[in-house]
Amino acid sequence: MRDKVLALTLAAALSPVAFAPATVARAAPPDDGRHLAITIYPSDLSLVEDRRMIDFPEGRATIGFPDVSAHIRPETASLSADGVETVEQNFDFDLLTPTKLMEKALGSTVRIVRTNPGTGATVEEPATVLSTQEGVVLRIGDHIEVLRDDGVPTRVIFDKVPENLRARPTLSILTRSTHGGVRPATLRYMTSGLSWSADYVASFDPATKTLSLQGWVTLTNNTQVAYAQARVKVAGGAVAGDSALGGMAPDGPPGGSRRTASDTQTSFELPERVDIADRQAKQIALLDVKGLPGERIYRSVWGVRGAPGIQSGTGQSAKADVIVRFRAQDASGHGWRLPHGTLRAFLQDSKGEAQFVGEARIGDIAPGGQVQVTLSRAFDIDVTPRLVSDETMGAAGARRTFEYKVANASDSDVEVEVQQGGLGPDVHVVDESITGVALDAYRRQWTVPVDAHGTTILTAVIEDKR
Amino acid sequence: MTSPPVAAAQARVAATLSVLWGAGVLAAIIPPLGGALGAEVSSPAPAAMSATLYQSYRRAPDIALITESRPVELPAGESVIRFEGVAATLIPRSVQVSGLPAPVAEGDFDYDLFDAATILRKSLGRPAELILSPPRGREVRLTGTLISDQGLVALAHDHGVEALGCGGPPGRLLVGMPDGLRTRPSLSVRARVPRAGRYAVRLSYLAGGIRWGAAYVVRIAPDGRHLDLDGRIRIDNHTASAFAHVPARFVAGDVMRGSETVQPRQMVQAPVRDCWGLARTSDAVFDRREFGRRDKGGGNDAGPEVMRAMSVAMPAPAAMLPRAVEQENLADLKIYRLEEPIRILPMQQKLFTFLARPAVAATPVHLVRMTAMGAGADQPSRRAWIVRNDKASGLGLPLPHGDLTLYGADHGYVGDDPLKEDVALDGLFTLIGTDSRTITFDDRVLSRSGRGKGETAVHRLTLRNQGSGGEAASVRLPTDRHGALPPDVAPTPGRDAEWLVHLKPGETRTFTIVVTDTP
Numbered sequence: 003m004r005d006k007v008l009a010l011t012l013a014a015a016l017s018p019v020a021f022a023p024a025t026v027a028r029a030a031p032p033d034d035g036r037h038l039a040i041t042i043y044p045s046d047l048s049l050v051e052d053r054r055m056i057d058f059p060e061g062r063a064t065i066g067f068p069d070v071s072a073h074i075r076p077e078t079a080s081l082s083a084d085g086v087e088t089v090e091q092n093f094d095f096d097l098l099t100p101t102k103l104m105e106k107a108l109g110s111t112v113r114i115v116r117t118n119p120g121t122g123a124t125v126e127e128p129a130t131v132l133s134t135q136e137g138v139v140l141r142i143g144d145h146i147e148v149l150r151d152d153g154v155p156t157r158v159i160f161d162k163v164p165e166n167l168r169a170r171p172t173l174s175i176l177t178r179s180t181h182g183g184v185r186p187a188t189l190r191y192m193t194s195g196l197s198w199s200a201d202y203v204a205s206f207d208p209a210t211k212t213l214s215l216q217g218w219v220t221l222t223n224n225t226q227v228a229y230a231q232a233r234v235k236v237a238g239g240a241v242a243g244d245s246a247l248g249g250m251a252p253d254g255p256p257g258g259s260r261r262t263a264s265d266t267q268t269s270f271e272l273p274e275r276v277d278i279a280d281r282q283a284k285q286i287a288l289l290d291v292k293g294l295p296g297e298r299i300y301r302s303v304w305g306v307r308g309a310p311g312i313q314s315g316t317g318q319s320a321k322a323d324v325i326v327r328f329r330a331q332d333a334s335g336h337g338w339r340l341p342h343g344t345l346r347a348f349l350q351d352s353k354g355e356a357q358f359v360g361e362a363r364i365g366d367i368a369p370g371g372q373v374q375v376t377l378s379r380a381f382d383i384d385v386t387p388r389l390v391s392d393e394t395m396g397a398a399g400a401r402r403t404f405e406y407k408v409a410n411a412s413d414s415d416v417e418v419e420v421q422q423g424g425l426g427p428d429v430h431v432v433d434e435s436i437t438g439v440a441l442d443a444y445r446r447q448w449t450v451p452v453d454a455h456g457t458t459i460l461t462a463v464i465e466d467k468r
Numbered sequence: 469m470t471s472p473p474v475a476a477a478q479a480r481v482a483a484t485l486s487v488l489w490g491a492g493v494l495a496a497i498i499p500p501l502g503g504a505l506g507a508e509v510s511s512p513a514p515a516a517m518s519a520t521l522y523q524s525y526r527r528a529p530d531i532a533l534i535t536e537s538r539p540v541e542l543p544a545g546e547s548v549i550r551f552e553g554v555a556a557t558l559i560p561r562s563v564q565v566s567g568l569p570a571p572v573a574e575g576d577f578d579y580d581l582f583d584a585a586t587i588l589r590k591s592l593g594r595p596a597e598l599i600l601s602p603p604r605g606r607e608v609r610l611t612g613t614l615i616s617d618q619g620l621v622a623l624a625h626d627h628g629v630e631a632l633g634c635g636g637p638p639g640r641l642l643v644g645m646p647d648g649l650r651t652r653p654s655l656s657v658r659a660r661v662p663r664a665g666r667y668a669v670r671l672s673y674l675a676g677g678i679r680w681g682a683a684y685v686v687r688i689a690p691d692g693r694h695l696d697l698d699g700r701i702r703i704d705n706h707t708a709s710a711f712a713h714v715p716a717r718f719v720a721g722d723v724m725r726g727s728e729t730v731q732p733r734q735m736v737q738a739p740v741r742d743c744w745g746l747a748r749t750s751d752a753v754f755d756r757r758e759f760g761r762r763d764k765g766g767g768n769d770a771g772p773e774v775m776r777a778m779s780v781a782m783p784a785p786a787a788m789l790p791r792a793v794e795q796e797n798l799a800d801l802k803i804y805r806l807e808e809p810i811r812i813l814p815m816q817q818k819l820f821t822f823l824a825r826p827a828v829a830a831t832p833v834h835l836v837r838m839t840a841m842g843a844g845a846d847q848p849s850r851r852a853w854i855v856r857n858d859k860a861s862g863l864g865l866p867l868p869h870g871d872l873t874l875y876g877a878d879h880g881y882v883g884d885d886p887l888k889e890d891v892a893l894d895g896l897f898t899l900i901g902t903d904s905r906t907i908t909f910d911d912r913v914l915s916r917s918g919r920g921k922g923e924t925a926v927h928r929l930t931l932r933n934q935g936s937g938g939e940a941a942s943v944r945l946p947t948d949r950h951g952a953l954p955p956d957v958a959p960t961p962g963r964d965a966e967w968l969v970h971l972k973p974g975e976t977r978t979f980t981i982v983v984t985d986t987p
Contacts, residue, residue: 098616100631104744113628117637122605136745149744155602155637160629169592169616199728201561208799216571220561226589279648281580283560287573298799319964321722321890324800344728346562346674351798357520357717358533358674359801361725379722380800381866382892388964392950392984411892412797455894 038232040196041269042221048196050229053188058086060182067173071193072226079173083187085180095171098163104138106164107131114140114149115157195225196278198236200288200343202364205356206296206326208349213296213328217288217340221278229278237269238342238366270341289338296328300416302385302408305424319386321379322408322418324360330367337369347377382412383452385420390461399428399467406460410452420460421447433463507547508656511538511669514553519812520717520803521680521703523868528725530679530706531559535672544664550656555675555709558655559729562674565657568667575657582649588617590646598623598632600639614643618742634743676730677707678812680718682870683819684887686899688830688853690877695830695853695899699823699867700788701804703812711812718822720868720890721801790821795866802866828862830855833942833960833968834907835900838927838981840946843911849941851882851901854962857891867891874901896962906935907971914980923985925949930978933971941969951983 037053050071065081076093096102108131115126133139138149150156173191203216219236223229278284300322326347331337342365348356360377367373390403408418423445425431431438431446438448452458514536521532534555542549560577580586591614600608612625622631623641632641661667685698701718705711794805804822812818834849857863869890874882883901891897910930917924933939942960945951953967957979960966969977 097618098622099618099742100622100634101742101744103622103629103631115636117602117605119603122602124605124608134744138744150635155635157600157630157636158634159627163615163622163624163629167616169618199561203564206799216564218561218575276574279576279578279580281578283577283579285560285563285575285577287571290571319889344561344726346729349799351717351803352796353805355518355520355535355717356672357719357798357803358522358531358723359719359799360723361729363726363728377724378800381721381802381890382800384892384895386964389950409892409894411894412800 036231038229039235040229040232041235041237042196042198043237046194046197048193049190050193051188051190053186055184056083056187057184058083058177058179058182058187060179062089062176062178065175065177067175067189068168068170069227070173070189070191071195072170073193073195073224074171074173075192075194076171076173078192079175079189080191081175081177081187081189083177083179084185086187087178088175089178090176092174092176093171094166094168094174096166096168097171098167098169101134102167103160103164104131104134104158106167107160108134110161112140112161113159114142115159117155119154193225195223197222198234200341201285202340202343202345204326204345204347206347206349206359210293211296212293213326214290214292215294216290217338217343218285219272219288219341220283220285221276222283223278223280226280228280229276231275231277233271233275234278235269235271236341270339288341291332291338293332294328294330295333296326299325299327299419300380300383301325301419301421302383302406303421303423304385304387304406305422319384319407321381322383322385323376324378324380325374325376327372327374329370329372331370335370337371339369340364340367340371340373342366345373345375347375380412382410383416383418384409384411385418395465399465401432401463401465403461403463406448406450406462407457408450408452408460409457411455413454415451415453415456418450418452419447420450421445422462422464425464428467430465430467431462432465433461435459435461438462507543507545508550509540509542509547510550510552511540512552514671515539517711518715518717519678519711520719521678522719522723522725523681523721523870524679525722529727529730530677530704531674531725531729532678533672534558534675534711535670538669538671539666540669541666542659542661542664544661546658546660548656549659549669550654551671552654554653554655554671554673555707555711556652557676557678557707557709557731558653559674559676559731560655562729563655563657564672565659565669566672567669568659569662570660572657572659575655577653577655578648578650579653580649581653582651585617586649587643587646588614590649591643592617594644596623596644597642598625598630598639599642600637602637608639614641631743674729675707675709678703678705678709680704682720682868682887684867684870684872685875686872687875687879688877688882688901689827692832693830694827695855697823697825697828697863698788698821699870700819701793701806701822702870703816703818705812705814705816705818708814710814711810713809713811715809716806716812718804718806719798719801720804720866721798722890723801788819788821790824793822802868823865825862828855829860830899831940831961833940834904836907836909836929836931836941836943838911838929838944838946838983840925840949842913842927843909845910845912847909847911848903848905849907849909851904851906852942853899853901854960855897855899856962857893857895857897864893866893867895867897872899874899898963906933907939907941908932908934909941925983927981927983928978929981930976931969931971932976933973936973938973939971941971942966943969945981945983949983949985951981953979953981 039051041049056065079091081088111128111130113126114129115124117124127142129140129142131138132141132146140147140149199220201218201220204213206213221234272286276284276286302320302322330340344361345364346361347359349359351357362375362377364373364375386407388405390405393401395401406420408420410416421441425444425446434448436448436450438446441447448460450458450460516537518535519532524530538551540549563575565572565575594614596612596614598610610623610625612623615624616622622629632639681702681704683700683702685700687696689695792807794807796803796805810818830853833852833854835852836849837843855861855863857867867887867890869887872887873884876882885900887897909932912928914926914928929943931941942963943953944966957967957969960968971977
């Protein structure tokens with residue numbers, strides 16, 4: 003068997019030095035044909051594809067990859083090259099620590115250097131390691147002693163680094179090649195530590211009822227390696243969880259056997275190659291659009307999951323939600339696709355200073371799709387519902403009258419959408435002071451006009467036949 | 469907030485790492501950062517800045533909007549502008565840069581910082597020198613290669629392999645300075661301008677760890693029907709950043725923000741020590757578990773108890789001179805503008821008065837709270853004052869939610885009940901004080917029928933005025949129960965589902981109330 007070990011320095015931008023295994027046979031040629039592609043999925047998972055030229059010898063060779071991401075999932079790694087088969091893949095995580103150095107020296111000879119604390123004179127002598135449990139027991143000449151039992155500072159010098167101990171967990175692949183020579187090879191692996199997010203800045207102009215939208219993609223790298231000139235693809239949607247990631251993913255995007263990447267994910271590629279340094283958050287402009295028509299809505303939601311119901315005891319009130327709605331398209335009908343992310347809204351105050359007025363998450367939006375986000379609650383709009391009467395109808399159930407007091411302390415007239423949930427086949431609105439609309443079988447909505455500094459009371463009678 | 473100027477140093481600078489033997493601690497003494505490349509323009513500090521602070525709602529992360537004016541001289545073409553001295557808690561995802569002819573296409577926030585573990589990690593495989601300095605005798609210098617940073621460091625040198633920090637004499641490790649490390653996180657953007665010149669760049673970003681809150685101090689007047697209201701703005705800066713001479717704005721209103729608006733994790737790894745056993749035959753047997761238990765059960769748990777005990781009977785704080793604060797609307801929010809620039813120091817709480825209203829009219833009431841099982845006999849009521857937020861009462865201005873402490877006419881402490889909601893104009897709010905026996909009550913359940921939802925209970929409520937003047941009781945039915953007092957009793961204004969009962973001196977009134985469990 004003709005085993006050789008090659009050191010391949012991936013992501014050379016990190017450092018020009020490769021702390022290669024001791025038995026390096028040849029170095030990889032210069033970066034001709036280098037191609038780094040990264041797909042960043044949500045849930046802290048990324049696929050790295052690194053194509054480089056490697057000089058494979060004919061027959062078997064062990065290729066070491068000392069510089070892959072520190073958070074690699076070794077079981078997902080795979081190497082492909084023309085005429086090259088993988089015989090075995092190893093991920094060695096026996097780390098080179100002082101304790102391990104001593105343990106591996108058990109039964110063999112080390113040298114100890116003692117310094118006389120009084121005179122400073124040093125004495126070097128060979129010693130055999132007999133035990134490393136708790137204290138280290140050594141045989142020195144014809145007697146046995148515990149290392150540093152006298153408290154004198156003592157250096158221990160080992161002859162060599164034991165095999166298989168390394169400073170970093172290291173991936174190595176034993177390959178078999180049909181022929182020798184330099185050719186492109188691609189290493190693929192999944193790693194955590196890379197993440198992306200889309201961030202939008204929406205600036206509102208209340209005078210024209212339009213907004214401008216800037217989008218950014220933020221890449222964050224905590225993998226302890228740098229990625230130079232990488233083509234980056236970011237994927238939205240969800241991938242299958244950890245349990246689906248068992249086994250190797252030799253070709254194509256991994257994601258487990260239960261789902262394929264394409265039918266659950268939307269992804270897009272950044273327009274240019276990027277350098278991502280270690281411990282860096284990089285922002286790349288995605289879009290910059292002006293003049294999107296938008297509207298503001300006040301809404302108060304009662305009695306559905308996640309929103310307060312009506313309780314007679316306290317007459318709790320709530321500020322109306324401030325919702326902004328717009329389409330991902332400009333006045334001429336041109337649309338933009340918005341990957342899911344965080345939208346932050348800004349508004350100019352009377353002095354022309356842009357102020358932050360709220361933040362919300364948005365899902366993946368198709369070109370021209372509607373974006374609707376709750377940015378804040380209106381300081382000046384209070385909605386107070388109250389149970390006014392509760393009459394029993396005997397076996398026919400109960401008839402309850404609810405009152406929603408909508409108070410508007412602002413200087414402008416407003417319309418507030420009041421929604422009541424918890425309706426259903428046996429729970430109906432039978433009377434109402436403002437004509438409402440059924441949003442679905444369970445929810446009804448009333449649009450309540452309220453004058454500036456005024457109050458409007460909406461009344462609804464609900465029969466519960468359960 | 470300023471960092472040392474960027475040195476365009478491509479040459480390696482030797483850094484000294486002191487290895488403290490035995491303690492296993494690594495300390496680094498580091499010259500200014502290097503590694504800058506290309507047409508880089510440094511903006512050392514903002515020429516002017518302002519800060520907008522937000523209130524805390526539902527434990528949302530604390531944030532502030534920082535806006536900085538950064539005039540920079542740029543060469544024609546592409547350059548990298550490095551913004552020095554930004555707030556330490558800058559949230560990179562929120563950065564906006566304006567004032568350039570073309571939008572910025574790319575920005576970087578680098579947080580690859582100098583720390584001992586990172587320097588060692590980046591020095592792996594590189595030459596290193598070990599200098600051993602025993603207290604007496606000759607200094608020993610060994611040169612070799614750093615082969616491990618796991619559990620302290622291992623060095624391969626001419627004589628063999630040696631682990632540092634495992635019982636040898638004290639010494640120092642010298643390594644080459646790794647490129648690209650920084651003393652503090654750094655923000656830079658790639659900009660392209662058509663011609664060289666001075667550009668008025670504006671940088672804005674959200675920063676974490678700083679917020680404002682309202683804190684009200686209310687003193688009840690001797691007549692019991694008026695109060696003096698002092699509103700204070702409290703700034704809490706939990707960051708290492710100082711904001712000197714900053715015009716500050718304070719936004720009131722529930723501004724949504726998400727948990728993802730935070731800084732990237734800046735994982736500073738402490739070197740982990742993993743030496744071989746250093747136990748000696750003379751060492752006493754030591755049970756660590758026992759030690760841990762004793763340590764845990766010790767004096768630390770007494771902390772909150774002490775705090776609670778101390779929160780009794782504090783004197784009313786002295787009035788503060790109000791600062792000039794302008795208030796205006798910001799769409800559906802309120803914004804307070806403090807024109808006089810302020811200085812916010814790291815880890816500081818700052819307090820100043822933003823509104824002071826004397827002699828605000830208030831309606832004194834005694835709160836009577838019934839419970840589903842009957843509150844019992846001879847229960848005390850609770851003193852409270854209902855205030856309408858309008859001009860007629862002497863108020864009529866937005867009141868952001870916040871802490872509220874109530875003091876009596878004698879400056880004694882009466883109660884501590886926060887203003888939970890923002891109060892808009894014409895809104896009513898209640899200040900709740902201590903228990904009172906001026907009005908006492910009995911609440912008994914006489915009978916009960918039905919089960920679960922729709923369950924009905926008949927309560928007998930007796931109210932007694934034991935005071936020398938006329939008093940009002942505001943009666944609240946049990947929580948989640950529906951019912952009513954007789955039609956001649958009016959609801960309490962500003963207290964939904966409560967009824968206001970007026971009682972003459974010495975008067976006792978009894979009501980029979982049917983309450984049902986509501987859906």
